[in-house]
Amino acid sequence: EAGVTQFPSHSVIEKGQTVTLRCDPISGHDNLYWYRRVMGKEIKFLLHFVKESKQDESGMPNNRFLAERTGGTYSTLKVQPAELEDSGVYFCASSQGRDRGYNEQFFGPGTRLTVL
């Protein structure tokens, strides 16, 4: 079974440019999450989709970040315009629905974003 995949693995852009990150969850997983780790600090939650709906976007830092999940499959996270403080590693994770009784999330390898 394929794991969570993310694209690109690295992105280097200049301040003010736009970047779009993509995440493909494990097939059949309704829950999809985005997290971010900035400069070796804690991994912080950004938002959570259940299928195509945003369940919780309380961690989104500001309106320069836009996440979508088309048809409940893959998700994109767009940063526009990018600022220096957006640099970090962006992780995507997915999990099955509530019938498991707990929320074991499976993570992708992350996208390392560098804003110059």
Place this chain on the structure above:
Amino acid sequence: ELKVEQNPLFLSMQEGKNYTIYCNYSTTSDRLYWYRQDPGKSLESLFVLLSNGAVKQEGRLMASLDTKARLSTLHITAAVHDLSATYFCAVDKERWLDGNKLVFGAGTILRVKS
């Protein structure tokens, strides 16, 4: 607000030695997760601890959970070089909603020296 603290943040060990990583969290939760990350790789799920007193072991790693003390430990026995990685603990809320967000500790960088 749920907070998770790990210590130590960096651990340099000699092969063959034992050590423990600690994970404290600030509010009631019954579920704690341990992950391992190798450089440039995904976070790999190691253990899921679901109740007070839960203990799980895999190879040289053993994890336990004390929900009353709000403490989990990851014990390393007779460390080997292959265990070098970053270890994260994470907690989600007590009640199962439709997929809760995880709150992570800062991570412990483990280096095992020959």
